[in-house]
Amino acid sequence: MGTGARTDVEELLAALAADPGREALVFGERRLTAGGIADAVHRLAHTLDDRVGPGDVVALLAGNSPEALVARYAVNLLGAGITQPHEGLSAAAQARIVDDVDAVLVLADAAQAEQAEAVLTHAAPVQVLGLGTLPGRTDVLAAAEHASTAPITGRARLSDVEQIRHTGGTTGHPKGITYTFGHHVRAAAMRRSMGSFGTDTAGESGPPRMLVATPVAHAGGALGDRMLAGGGTVVLLERFDAGAWLAAVERERITHTMLLPPLLYRVLDHPGLDRTDLSSLRTLFYGGAPANPRRIAEAHRRIGPVLLQFYGQTEAGGVSVLTPADHTRPELLGTVGRVVPSTEIAITGPDGARAGTGVRGELWVRTGAEMDGYWKQPELTAETIVDGWVRTGDVAWLDDDGYLHLVDRVKDMVIVVGGHVYTSELEDTLMEHPGVRQAAVFGVPDGDGTEVVHAAVVAGSPAPTCDELGGLVADRAGAMYVPRSISFVAELPLTGIGKTDKKRLRAELTA
Structure with a gap:
């Protein structure tokens, strides 16, 4: 990379290679070792080496699967960026995203063959390779079986796009949030200044085990990456189901997991909750949507003192944390915690002037880990990031004790x-x-x-x-x-x- 810094995928692969025999990934009946994952990444990277490189963007049509993770790591190792439209979008909306990023290649998971083919019928012509058997497509995993496992030095430049996360795409021009490989360096510095906040990778019960039940194309994938890089194990569910989530926590002795509040409520409402052994849990992160204080208090009472709320935005990075200790004080459950040390905030009125304590206004933040911009939308980027400040679009106020209260999204x-x-x-x-x-x-x-x-x-x-x-x-x-x-x-x-x-x-x- 020319700066002495390693990309996040290089750091992850180094961690896997350092302890190749450890169980790193669990998916259904499959249990993959760290060394097995690293070898699969390098084999696929060697196979794709003549097809993608720095500056390219690859579209990944896949859900939660080991193949999706291996493909993302291999593409990023070669210096190319990746976008993975989430499954909740229609085939036409996913096709708009494939077209929007000018994908040089589409990697389609055979486990999602029917949906992938529907997407491709709407997209502009593009080279397609199958992750597994797809009718009429080359199976790139089969081609990689006999490829070299020799490590590939990362090809990325700091300014190259690493990932584009799309928040929309249902109508019109999709809104793609862009991260470069350099973003990783800034984000890592932010995390170091924040401290662990429950993301530690050591404990009395041994190495951490994280359950990922939300899409790996979003926050769940980022947390899983950090767990693998930190020496832990990721247990991956194909999709969220409250019963399957409960069973996995008990069976796999899960220590860390993450849920959006609506998913947490489904766990609370599941009849099997009180019959499930959740004693292994050390941290249950939640965030990404408004959380109801009464239901969070219920979760604290029934699941245990393991809740940690993390408030941030895909565009902005991390803003504030409500710690497990904060959850013992009911009056704080209507807040999103205190602002993390690495972040500056400003509550602004309609005229842009800063509001005082206790006064509502739009929340502006400066985290050092904000996005690199909206893909192909410089005007929207300029409206959102002003002199290094990200306009979050959230209405908020700060109390006398330094706790941040979110009121609503401006647009809602x-x-x-x-x-x-x-x-x-x-x-x-x-x-x-x-x-x-x-x-x-x-x-x-x-x-x-x-x-x-x-x-x-x-x-x-x-x-x-x-x-x-x-x-x-x-x-x-x-x-x-x-x-x-x-x-x-x-x-x-x-x-x-x-x-x-x-x-x-x-x-x-x-x-």
Whole structure:
């Protein structure tokens, strides 16, 4: 790389080679050693060496699988970037992403053959190789079986794109968040200044074992990479299922895991929770979506003192942490913790002036680990990153004790006659009712420039009535906040990465 710094994939491969016999990856009945993974990466990199190189971008059509991890590591080792559209997007949306990055190559996992072929029918012509057997495609894994395992020196330059994470793609131009290989150096420095915050790789119970049940194309994959590089084991689930998650924690003696709050609620609502041995857990990270204080208190009580909330953004990096010790104080569960030492924040008013303590405004942050920009969207990048500050789009305020309170996403506020409604606050109010397990609040245009508020509710027992919920909201927040209508649903739909899918709820309602 010319700077003496190693890329993250080089550091990971060095860690695997240092202890080749350790169990590094578990996927169903498959148990892979560290040395086996390193060899597979180098074999695939040798096989792809004449096809991709520094400056190229490869599209990976795959879900959670060992093959997806090996492919990403091999491509990055050769200095090329990778994008992996998440499974929750339609075939047409995934094809727009493949086209958007000008992919020189598509690697398609045979385990997702039908979806991959659907994507490719929508995409512009591009070279396609199969990770396994795909009809009419060369199986690059079979070709790599007899390739050399000799280590390849990383080809990347700091300025080359390492990864593009797309947050959308359902309509129009996809929004691709770009990281260069140099981003790894900045992010590593940030983590060192933050301390472990529960991400330690040593403990009384031996080497750590992390359960990854969320898409490896997003935060779950990054945490898994760090676990492998730190000498731990990753247990990989193909997709999240509350029962399978519980069984894996008990069976594999999991020490670390990560869930988005909607997924954590499904674990809490699963009938098998109280019959499952979760005593091996040391840290359960959660974040990526608003967390309800009542349900987090329930998780602390039923799962144990292992919860750690991490607030950050894909664009911005890490912002704040609510530690396991903080979770023992109920009054703090409505916050996202204290700002980490490496991050600066500013709460700004509409005029850009800084707001004082206790005053709401848009949160701007400077982390040192922000994205390198939106792919092919310099105007949007310039709007989002201003003089090194990332405009998060979150409404927040800081209390006298230094704890950060998130109110809502600016774009999620519902503009109603007489003011505006913060959806996250209203969801928390609805969930104060003991018969509400989850709630999603969103706005629908009413035709005169304002919106009306709707709520979708997952009821428990005793199930509330619409009048009871309306009365609760009126008492707590006022008549303006009472939803125009409330629908009761068996469960809230989720996006491919585990967030509540309000777009789908809104579409179903308007249809």
